[in-house]
Amino acid sequence: MRKIRKRMVTVCIVITAGLLLLAGRLADLQLFNTEHFGRHHINLIEESVQQRTQSVLINNGRGSMLDRNGTSLSGGDEPSLVLFPFIRGLDWPGKEISRITGMSEGILISLVSRADEPLILAKKDGAELTPNDLDQINSLKFPGIYGVMVQTSSAERPAPHLTGFTAEMPEVMKTRYPEKKLPVNTKIGASGLQKAFDEFLLPESETRLLYHVDGNGNPLFGVNVKYIADSSSHYPVQIKTTIDEENQRVMEEILSSSPIQKGGAVLLDIQSNGILAMASKPELDPNGDGSGMKNYMLESMKPGSVFKIVTAAAAIESGLDHPSARYNCDLNPYGAPEEDRQLGTLDFDKSFSRSCNYTYNILSNELIKKDPDYLEKTAANLGLLEPAGWSGPVFHYSLFKQLPEEKGGTVWKDERDKGSKKAVAQAAIGQKDVQATPLAIANMMASIARGGEKMTVKAVEEILYKNGTVMYRFPDQEQPGPSIDRYTVQKLQKLLRLVVEDEKGTGSKFRSLPFLTAGKSGTAETGKKDVSGQNLINKWFAGYFPSDNPKYALVVLDADTVASRASANQVFYDLAAAIGSGS
Template sequence: MKRRLFVLLICLGAVFLGIGGKLLWIQLVAVHHYTGRNVDLVTGSVRQREKGIVLHTGRGVIEDRSRIPFTSLWQKVLVITPVAPHFRGKPAQIQALARLLGLSPEEWNRGYAAVKEPVFWRKTGADEPASLTARQAAAIEKLGIPNVKVMPYVRRYPSDMTARQAIGFVSQDPDRLARLYPETKTDGLLSEATELGASGIEKAFEPYLRGVGRTSVSFYTDANKRPLQGLHMRLVQPKSNYYPLHVVTTLDSALQRRIEKYVDVEGMKEGAVVVMDVRTAEVLASVSRPQFDPGRIGQGDTGWANAAVKAVTPGSIFKAIIAAAALEEHVVSPHEEFECHGELGKYGLSCWKKVGHGSLTLAEAFAESCNVTFAKVASRLSPETVERYARKLGFNRTVGWTGRSVLDGSPLKPFDGEEEGQVFAAGTARGDGGVIAQTGIGQRDVLVTPLQAANLAVTLVNGGKLRSPQLVKRVDYANGSTMVTFGSHLLTGKEDKPISEATAKLLREWMGLVVSEGTGRSLQNAEWTLAGKSGTAQIQVRGEARVNQWFLGFGPADKPRYAVSVLVKNESPHASHYATRWFKGVMDLLAETEQEKNIGH
């Protein structure tokens, strides 16, 4: 008897061992053979019975300098899950719910009474879940309808978000996802639908913004995909005191909003405004037009390129480079006089003042933006010298701060898409006198970004020392402690010495003359005494004559606090000089902001 029992147990053990071996083979061999992947069947079987929607992707937050969020707006939304008919609420409850949402009971029943999987309540035509007011949320919760729950939801991009081009956007890119995170494709944290930073700070700080898991609401079904009423709704979220991380920028969201509103009211269609703190080289505001909707990328909204870091023809603001090079190389004296008769016949170059400026010094030529004088001065400089001084002053190179991630060593470039610009194009006959003349007035091949232009003013205020503009200050943990801080740095050194303090001082004084006696006289009634340089570049757009208007400068002139550049792109050649007017408007906003701060203190 004992022997039979022993044999029976051995047989049963062999059977179970065989079954276990077969299951193991299916798990580790068969599935891998047929799919080319390692698949956890247990996890997979649970996921097959789990249906859910994401309330928060877990992505990090991008904030302004005072930790006011640009992204990740928390709001209350309505989540509806599938249940059996008798769990969908009584007629009186449905009527009250519909009234709270501005619907009829019929509209509610038609759209949401028999949902097959969890859904958000959305207003007609909307992509995002509808936000509930505090009153709506409280009243709906009080109704106690089993399959209707008020849940917290994070909207990545608020409808009124500012600094959109600087912040950037996210999008789905499965191939890039696999390249960036090959080790996480089977850990459940990422899926092919995971969104990655595709531009701006979103892209540059992807390693920090990725997060450690989603917050979702789920419900479970049986083998026939019917809702399990006892488990019909469940909140799943990661538990971490440190994530998601917060990327703290140098931007001032209140100032950014005021400037954006100002240029929109004024009618800027194409262009940019950059505002920098001259003491720290921090970018306080970065405006780019046309604006884009980060929630509609891939749906026809294509104007997402950041005009603040794209290089275009600068016109007369480039005369600051020519003046600096000529003074530093001692090929001209500040008091040397030049003759302008309106044209430089040798090269077919005209001055904006058709009758000419007559006899004038280099300082006066700078203030009056005399083309003929600066073409003559440029002819005394070699092409290599012009390029060298352009680089010393932050042109013909990228200037935005760059670094490396402490997480994975990847490069960090907050000014995503920043262009170097240029002085001469490849293949240009640099030694040609006509080329040099046109280059001397910022035409021909010369290209400059608004960020470089604002940073030029910062460089001159700081005695010729070129700093890297900064857009991100640090990264903080979710609990408020700091993970890493990013500091600005000089871009000039032993190999690339700055211009002298004397030349920088003289150029600052000449920028003051632009306002007091030259092309910037309209700025004399500004809230502060200002200094700067105007520019008007002639361009062709689809065969039509257009102009780029520029103004860069600093204020207050006696104790500089802010540097500002304004670019108005593709404007009519006959239009008013909007760039000068809007430079004044932005500086007046900065003056008002300073006054408000002083009153507050």
């Protein structure tokens, strides 16, 4: 009897403890942590309301991006018909809706009869609507039928690598905005300008149509549909970029039809130094294997002979550009016979236009005797070592970067290599440890075209309030540090023109363009091979046009390719022809 009583007491204690734990759990859910439950800080009140409602998201409240002319780069608002499922139990005006939308009444009835949640019908569904059609739909004043402008996001939006994308990242959001109370499913900037300007773009509130339902999906409180929206005239903001949508589309189309698999192109407006177009390959795919996530226009790469601009500038400033000097260009960079490329004896100018490597062996080893740091000093003066993107104080940011993913450039990794003639010769032609981003090279070209004026590159011109007034305008900004002298710039301009004008120059192809062009080619050995054992190279062409009245600086990179299919020159030609002819 005593054992039975002891067991009963034990069972009662266990049951009581369980009830207390359950009561504590319920108290935690309903009293203490209802607005920030669990590690993701879920708002249980909001979630319970959502379970009892059906809604249509009209606009997520996140700020948008515009091109330089005010055209949306992130979709837009599309005239749409919204049909709530509960109308199937009512005598709704199907014939009128059919007449306005151009959709079959039978199809409309079928869609509504099978719907479990509100339907949004737009152009892709066969509903050809205009803003005037929306007024006609709403004039019917039938509950559950609405004509609204619904936010859209194009799957083929322009400049995806530059503008970036958003994603649900609760842990990142918590770390990035520890003081903000944002819904756990809020999308935040994951890359590009979406990430850089994320705090400005964060949604203040969503715009929705919603109604409450019972367990069977039938409306509670009659058929009262509510329109929930923020009436602010200031938010969400708009980020006005420097992108020209037409030039961007042209660039993407030409790159897509080219053999380039890795690399891309960047186009700058020389006067404003804004990015008019930027595209990277492989294409951006946040759900892929990660190969397309990098924007190669912001990545440091071996520049090859494009870097001869730096060595030539140093030689000019040191007085080594003697008109009478001659170089044996049948020799390779190290002075041995060149088997594949016989150029003969050339002067300083022709050595540049025809890209003679041996000349730069001689020049670089003379220069480094005068100044062991000449190469990195000149590269810095031409803006190749520091990130080129705009940075500076903006509101509470002491150093806001428009392009925070941009890398810097390098010349030497080991100072001891300056004592090796071969290493010096390699660095002088953009090999060894030399690296620069396509954006920095485009910026160098723009600076030379402007007469030597160094500026940072802008991807965004203004942050605008919802009503179009300016929240912040990014000023033009000089790139810090000294620059090359005026005479050197003029001589470089002449050399870059000669690359095209010389019938044997590496850019002679561009003589057939309907305007004058200046530039420099580059071929860099990467030290890698493809699956068939062929050497992989980085093939470049960087330049500006028209060279007599410069408007555009353009760089094209075909990275990790084989020589037989390298297409940087052809893509540069096609882009220049399309963009220059339309200006």
